[in-house]
């Protein structure tokens with residue numbers, strides 16, 4: 001629409017200077033910008049399998065980076081997204097993202113007079129198109145998970161930014177917030193991992209604004225960006241999804257990061273928000289393997305709403321368990337607890353003791369009835385014992401001593417989720433996991 005309040009008319013007056021004809025000229029002004037589907041040629045892979053590197057030139061990283069490897073252009077795939085059609089020109093702008101110029105070097109965003117953006121890797125328009133598509137795609141995916149208030153604004157993006165630095169960032173200090181991608185080494189906006197990682201900062205800033213404070217809390221944001229990048233990659237292809245920044249890094253410019261890790265919390269922390277990120281990202285990617293992309297992503301976003309300044313990874317793990325309860329009645333409790341406990345992110349505080357477990361001095365009957373809420377679980381031992389019931393967060397719900405060596409526990413009144421029943425006889429303790437559906 002025309003935003004000016006000025007109006008322009010053609011008037012025809014008679015001899016008495018009366019208006020006998022009036023024509024509102026602005027009724028013929030340019031039509032309002034409209035949504036239009038366009039075809040975009042993008043890198044939809046974050047790494048390239050061997051066939052892409054068919055020549056010597058394409059196997060040398062620095063040559064790949066300076067775009068002499070022409071075969072890579074053949075790796076581009078056509079995808080579609082909504083862009084803006086305005087006055088005869090298609091622009092890379094929609095409800096979720098606008099490709100703009102606001103950081104040096106000054107390179108204006110590309111436009112097109114036809115509904116197709118086809119740029120090769122050596123052209124500036126390629127990064128415009130790549131970032132535009134992957135951000136749009138990620139935002140539409142987040143909406144498909146049921147979240148309509150995460151980065152629910154048109155994020156401003158400059159893909160030739162930061163004065164050529166080999167770095168990228170999210171900046172919430174502008175309205176709307178901005179993403180800036182540098183072009184040192186490999187152009188950052190060529191790599192969907194970099195785009196999704198930085199967008200991950202925008203996701204967390206929406207979920208828990210202003211809480212990116214404290215070393216472990218900031219490590220979590222880096223880890224969540226790495227996690228979303230790997231999750232996005234792995235949904236496209238199994239090839240090198242664990243190499244975060246597969247394309248931008250893992251070369252002579254910088255080593256990149258990994259979302260597979262054997263590190264254990266907290267003793268493997270180095271107080272570095274980047275190198276410590278693999279503890280959280282690695283755990284989430286294991287859970288991803290157990291319960292899938294959509295479920296793990298949704299639980300992570302849901303947990304993010306409760307993130308606060310200066311929180312620890314252990315607190316984040318508890319929120320993750322809670323988020324599974326909020327979204328899915330805790331049905332994924334078993335794999336989540338297994339992965340988190342193994343990593344040291346949740347304290348398996350009820351002392352699962354393998355030695356006593358194998359020579360368990362008690363039997364548990366009717367766990368199925370407990371699960372469905374139709375009957376009590378029955379614990380039988382040869383002597384007096386004490387039973388303690390804990391929830392998934394390790395909070396003690398109940399202590400009961402069975403002098404007769406027998407006890408029944410009802411599950412009605414318990415929320416769906418995972419529970420741990422610890423039984424102590426004499427000086428030995430053992431634990432069984434109970435699930436309430």
Ligand SMILES: [Zn+2]
Pocket residue numbers: 197198201221222225
């Ligand atoms: Zn980051």
